[in-house]
Amino acid sequence: MIAFPNAKINIGLNITSKRADGYHNLSSCFLPIDWKDALEIIPADEFEFTSSGLDIPGDSSGNLCVKAYELLKEKHDIPPVKMHLHKVIPMGAGLGGGSADGAFVLKLLNDQFEIGLTKNQLEAYAKTLGADCPFFIDNKPKLATGIGEVMEDISIDLSGYSIVVVFPGIHVSTKTAFSGITPKEPSYDLKAILLQSPKTWQGTVVNDFEETVFAAHPEIQKIKAQLLDLGADYASMTGTGSAVFGVFGDSVDINLLKGQVVFSSGQLL
Structure with a gap:
């Protein structure tokens, strides 16, 4: 069976508080876009994971696809499989590609071997893989709180709009990104404003990480400015x-965005 794990973007990302367990609570809108990897899983005599496309750093044992398989195999009677991932979504870009891959493995195995897991059960498994993973089970626009795992549906009307994503190939350290964050409640109601036209978002809906990341990597800030200069109604780091x-x-x-990895879509998932 073949599936196509997709990326997501964050519209607004506010860090609201630090938790006792060291994680941070947030408020954000997760929006799926159709920049996709390709994932194939077939029965095999022994487990094998291979990849192509973009180079995936690190040992395969740490890959979320492998971890997702091992997680279900521990609890359910599933045979060995051969799993191949063709990687297209850039890593370290804030697009959730790795989380999507892991979540889609759970869904694909559930369907292929008729395990019978419900959406809620799949989301519970996905949560153990990573905070972003549960989103990709339902894979619809969500207003996210908690560490990203508490989600509610949100209807965003982007008919007639297109999304352009620019990845400059820069790795942003998560530690650096959080170093300048002072948790606080946002001054706006994210759900209410996202129900309005995107023309009203700029200057109100913000990503709290931009200030720190832009200071460390001014070229990322220049990309945002360039997108606005090209006529974007709203632009943000994800x-x-x-x-x-x-x-x-x-x-x-x-x-006009030459020299960078650019994805453009007139279709939202």
């Missing part, structure tokens, strides 16, 4: 970076 996206109501010539 996650802790380094990808930046623009929401465009009018057509945009992405060739």
Whole structure:
């Protein structure tokens, strides 16, 4: 069976408090986009994981695809499989590609071997893989709180809009990104404003990590400015970076963004 794990962007990302367990509570909107990896799983005599496309650093035992398989195999009677991941979504970009891969393995195994897990059960398994993973089980626009695992549906009307994502190939250290964060409640109601036109978002809906990341990597800030100059109604860094996206109501010539990895989509999932 084949599936196509997709990326997500964060519209607004506010760190609201630090928890006793060391994690941080947040408020954000997760929006799936159709920048996709490709994942194939077939039965085999012994387990094997291979990959192509973008180079995946580290040992495969730490890959979320492998961890997802091991997690279900521990609890359910599933056979060995051969798993191949063709990696397209850049890593370390704040796009959730690795989390999507892990979540899609759970869904694919559940369907392929008729395990019978419900959406809630799949989300519970996904939560053990990472805070972003449960989102990709339902894979619909969500307003996220907690550490990202508490989600509610949100209807965002982006019909007629396109998303342009620019990845400059810069690795942003999560430690650096959090170093300048002072947790606080946002001064705006994210859910209420996202129900309005994207033309109203800029200057109000913010990513708290931008200030620290832009200071460390001014070239990321320049990309945001460039997207706004090209006519984006809204532009922001996603996650802790380094990808930046623009929401465009009018057509945009992405060739003006030469020398960078650019994804453009007129279709939202």
